[in-house]
Amino acid sequence: MKKSFLFVSILLIAAFALxxxxxxxxxxxxxxxxAAPTDGGSYYDRAMAGEFSxxxxxxxxxxxxxxxxxxxxxxxxxxxATGIDIxxxxxxxxxxxxxxxxxxxxxxxxxxxxxPGLLGTFVAAGDVVDVSTFLPQSSFDNYNQSWWDxxxxxxxxxxxxxxxxxxFNAKSQVWYPKKAFDAAGYQIPETWDDLIALxxxxxxxxxxxxxxxxxxxxxxxxxxxxxxxxxMLRTTSLENYDKWTTGDLPFSSPEVKNAMTILxxxxxxxxxxxxxxxxxxxxxxxxxxxxxxxxxxCWLHKQGNFITSFFPEGVVAGEDYxxxxxxxxxxxxxxxxxxxxxxxxxxxxxxxxxAVMEFFTHGxxxxxxxxxxxxxxPQKDASLDWYGDDVERGVAALVAQATSVxxxxxxxxxxxxxxxxxxxxxxxxxxxxxxxxxxxxxxxxSWPRK
Amino acid sequence: xxxxxNPKRKKMVSDILINGSLFLLVALWIIPTIGLLVSSFRTRFxxxxxxxxxxxxxxEWVKVKEFAIPENVDPNGVMEIDGVTGTFQEFRDGVSTPxxxxxxxxxxxxxxxxxxxxxxxxxxTDFTLDNYQQVLAGKSFxxxxxxxxxxxxxxDNFVGAFLNSLTVSIPATVIPILIAAFAAxxxxxxxxxxxxxxxxxxxxxxVVPLQIALVPILQDYVKLDLNGTFLALWLAHTGFGLPLATxxxxxxxxxxxxxxxxxxxxxxxxxFTIFTKLILPLSVPALASFAxxxxxxxxxxxxxxxxxxxxxxxxxxxxxxxxxxxxxxxNDWHLLTAGAFxxxxxxxxxFFGLQRYFVRGLLAGSVKG
Numbered sequence: 001m002k003k004s005f006l007f008v009s010i011l012l013i014a015a016f017a018l019x020x021x022x023x024x025x026x027x028x029x030x031x032x033x034x035a036a037p038t039d040g041g042s043y044y045d046r047a048m049a050g051e052f053s054x055x056x057x058x059x060x061x062x063x064x065x066x067x068x069x070x071x072x073x074x075x076x077x078x079x080x081a082t083g084i085d086i087x088x089x090x091x092x093x094x095x096x097x098x099x100x101x102x103x104x105x106x107x108x109x110x111x112x113x114x115x116p117g118l119l120g121t122f123v124a125a126g127d128v129v130d131v132s133t134f135l136p137q138s139s140f141d142n143y144n145q146s147w148w149d150x151x152x153x154x155x156x157x158x159x160x161x162x163x164x165x166x167x168f169n170a171k172s173q174v175w176y177p178k179k180a181f182d183a184a185g186y187q188i189p190e191t192w193d194d195l196i197a198l199x200x201x202x203x204x205x206x207x208x209x210x211x212x213x214x215x216x217x218x219x220x221x222x223x224x225x226x227x228x229x230x231x232m233l234r235t236t237s238l239e240n241y242d243k244w245t246t247g248d249l250p251f252s253s254p255e256v257k258n259a260m261t262i263l264x265x266x267x268x269x270x271x272x273x274x275x276x277x278x279x280x281x282x283x284x285x286x287x288x289x290x291x292x293x294x295x296x297x298c299w300l301h302k303q304g305n306f307i308t309s310f311f312p313e314g315v316v317a318g319e320d321y322x323x324x325x326x327x328x329x330x331x332x333x334x335x336x337x338x339x340x341x342x343x344x345x346x347x348x349x350x351x352x353x354x355a356v357m358e359f360f361t362h363g364x365x366x367x368x369x370x371x372x373x374x375x376x377x378p379q380k381d382a383s384l385d386w387y388g389d390d391v392e393r394g395v396a397a398l399v400a401q402a403t404s405v406x407x408x409x410x411x412x413x414x415x416x417x418x419x420x421x422x423x424x425x426x427x428x429x430x431x432x433x434x435x436x437x438x439x440x441x442x443x444x445x446s447w448p449r450k
Numbered sequence: 451x452x453x454x455x456n457p458k459r460k461k462m463v464s465d466i467l468i469n470g471s472l473f474l475l476v477a478l479w480i481i482p483t484i485g486l487l488v489s490s491f492r493t494r495f496x497x498x499x500x501x502x503x504x505x506x507x508x509x510e511w512v513k514v515k516e517f518a519i520p521e522n523v524d525p526n527g528v529m530e531i532d533g534v535t536g537t538f539q540e541f542r543d544g545v546s547t548p549x550x551x552x553x554x555x556x557x558x559x560x561x562x563x564x565x566x567x568x569x570x571x572x573x574x575t576d577f578t579l580d581n582y583q584q585v586l587a588g589k590s591f592x593x594x595x596x597x598x599x600x601x602x603x604x605x606d607n608f609v610g611a612f613l614n615s616l617t618v619s620i621p622a623t624v625i626p627i628l629i630a631a632f633a634a635x636x637x638x639x640x641x642x643x644x645x646x647x648x649x650x651x652x653x654x655x656x657v658v659p660l661q662i663a664l665v666p667i668l669q670d671y672v673k674l675d676l677n678g679t680f681l682a683l684w685l686a687h688t689g690f691g692l693p694l695a696t697x698x699x700x701x702x703x704x705x706x707x708x709x710x711x712x713x714x715x716x717x718x719x720x721x722f723t724i725f726t727k728l729i730l731p732l733s734v735p736a737l738a739s740f741a742x743x744x745x746x747x748x749x750x751x752x753x754x755x756x757x758x759x760x761x762x763x764x765x766x767x768x769x770x771x772x773x774x775x776x777x778x779x780x781n782d783w784h785l786l787t788a789g790a791f792x793x794x795x796x797x798x799x800x801f802f803g804l805q806r807y808f809v810r811g812l813l814a815g816s817v818k819g
Contacts, residue, residue, distance in 0.1 A: 062778065063778065064761075064774040064777070064778055065589070065605065065774050065775065065776075065777045065778060065782075066589070066591050066605070066777055066778065067777075067778045069591045069593070069603050069605060070591075070593065073593050073603070087762075089760055089761060089762050090761065090774070091756070091760065091761040091770075091774075092761075092770075092773045092774055093756055093773075096756075097756055097757065097760070100664060100665055100668060100757055101668075103665055103668075103669075104665060104668035104669045104671075104672050104677075105669065105672050106668065106672045106677055180561055183560075183561055184558070184560040184561050185560065202558070204559075205558040205559040205560050206525075206538055206539075206542065206558040206559050206562075207557075207558040216780075217780075283783075285779070285780060285781055285783075286498055289498055289499075295556065295557030295558065295561045295562070295563070306779060309777070309779065309781045310779075310781050312495060313494075313495075368593070368595070371593075371594040371595065371598075372591075372592070372593045372594045373594075388594045
């Protein structure tokens with residue numbers, strides 16, 4: 001009750017904030033063209049020399065609780081060295097409040113967006129500073145080009161680089177209870193056929209192979225969208241995937257339908273613990289728990305690397321659980337990897353803010369976090385040795401070897417779809433409320449048209 | 451059916467009916483709360499694997515013996531284990547033995563075990579105070595330094611947020627009551643032009659949702675540099691609470707007996723004297739009941755606080771701490787149970803502290819003189 005009231009209220013505010021977006025009274029602060037990198041090095045170097053000591057940089061984003069502690073730990077060394085105080089304000093309802101704050105002229109210096117789609121809204125309104133105006137070439141060289149492609153967004157005066165990538169999560173892996181898995185003599189599947197054969201084998205042995213749960217409060221359905229995206233990457237070209245995330249390839253197209261059908265074939269009563277009916281009622285964080293019972297009740301769980309924080313206390317990475325790469329379906333599309341991550345965007349242009357933005361392009365900015373676990377670094381200079389456990393190191397190595405990397409499609413789509421009808425559509429379909437064609441048509445109909 | 455001849459018996463039946471339905475309503479209302487309370491003392495794993503009602507005595511199949519699958523059985527055919535026969539599927543569900551036990555195959559065909567189970571009365575009473583400890587003292591996070599050593603970082607605790615909530619709630623309750631009491635007296639007992647239209651405007655404001663005011667107010671706060679301060683929140687809550695406060699107090703104050711006020715006027719009392727000496731003391735029940743409303747509303751408010759002071763640890767209120775406690779992805783949801791009870795303590799105290807004002811008839815006998 002209270003939650004839904006809150007949700008409605010937030011929608012109302014967001015709608016209000018957006019509707020008031022029209023012509024902006026304050027023009028975008030034009031980046032000062034002071035030929036930055038020549039005088040005494042880049043902003044980062046100048047900050048390290050102590051030039052900006054005593055300044056404060058404010059940030060807002062979704063890091064709360066444990067993430068906030070780890071973030072603070074990972075920027076502490078930079079703060080000590082430069083004298084810049086980075087004040088991070090984490091909020092559970094960050095997505096709702098940021099619209100209000102920007103609209104009211106109260107934007108923090110740097111905002112941390114887990115969903116680039118939302119950032120796109122601010123870029124289009126001209127609120128965001130183009131980071132390519134001041135970042136040195138070394139920062140650009142420190143990422144795969146695909147990250148910069150994903151950071152490039154359409155501003156009012158043409159495309160800008162809207163931010164820099166901070167940490168990321170990898171999603172294309174399947175977790176399994178290693179001890180029992182080995183004891184039972186199961187083999188890690190290398191191909192999709194192997195995966196289905198393994199599932200059938202587990203069924204024949206009297207268990208259900210997959211742990212699946214997509215319940216997540218108001219966001220129920222999102223784990224299903226990850227599945228569809230992973231299957232899309234394995235069954236169609238990257239061009240089609242990109243077109244799909246921008247709305248040019250409709251959900252009712254054969255490609256998306258094919259992906260849905262493949263998913264549908266796995267999420268059957270015989271394959272899913274608790275049966276298909278349990279999928280939409282099981283909390284995504286609780287879904288892997290039966291995997292750790294002795295003996296396990298289900299054996300395979302596909303989820304991003306953050307899911308390890310939901311695993312029961314005391315289970316050991318590499319001993320009690322491990323992961324394998326979700327196998328390719330069609331070999332011609334290689335070994336794609338689905339990722340999601342945090343992009344840091346800059347709303348106020350000051351030298352010390354530029355220095356902090358440049359700092360985020362260094363792997364150093366994540367070093368302490370990698371050691372403690374819970375993040376992967378997209379920066380090339382982040383060494384694999386920095387990871388605190390073998391599982392995350394293994395995931396990071398796999399992503400580095402992937403033939404292609406694509407961002408979580410639902411996070412790229414406009415909020416109405418990516419955080420709306422795509423979720424609810426999946427929920428409706430797997431709870432049996434609507435059939436596939438209806439669901440896909442409804443998602444298509446919900447795309448905002450200009 | 452009772453006979454109409456016996457009115458005493460009829461009254462008893464209706465008493466039973468009324469008390470019975472009241473009891474039922476109370477039970478319906480209170481059962482989820484009891485469940486929450488019980489859950490707050492259980493570990494996360496227990497909450498996940500069994501319902502809170504499992505703490506009460508109930509019958510369950512309990513393992514008494516466990517052994518490996520005998521070598522001579524073929525799980526794909528009909529098996530005989532411990533004197534009973536059945537297929538794999540039947541053993542998975544458990545096959546009953548003549549002496550009331552059950553032979554159950556646990557696990558799959560490869561990693562299975564055989565359990566002999568008995569139907570017994572059990573209670574799950576392994577309670578823990580961990581949830582409360584983590585809520586009150588803060589969670590401790592283990593961070594690894596790059597050199598491999600670990601250190602413990604203590605997360606935010608409830609105390610700061612609790613004090614912040616108090617700092618917000620008390621003025622945000624007192625200010626609107628003060629203003630509304632004056633306004634209500636004015637509307638009720640003073641004659642001035644535009645009184646009706648002003649009062650209608652106040653009442654009309656009751657139906658305006660506060661959400662539409664958030665952005666404009668925030669814009670003003672940013673200009674005044676008030677944003678992120680407690681004062682901003684006091685003013686916001688005052689504004690949002692005033693229409694209801696004025697309306698409620700008006701109803702009460704305008705219903706006070708005219709005789710008292712008239713005699714005071716005749717004795718030469720000014721409006722201010724009447725207000726402070728007569729109206730305020732007489733209105734204590736109304737003031738107290740509105741104070742309860744307003745206090746509970748401000749204490750439980752999340753949205754207004756989120757917008758106007760945000761979630762910085764030094765100013766964040768309890769509701770925000772509560773929401774954050776579950777972790778970035780909701781991985782610590784089990785702490786909400788304990789957190790909810792801790793945050794409930796003060797509102798309950800306020801309610802029971804002020805509740806007697808509802809019942810105390812201050813007016814009784816005051817007119818008879």
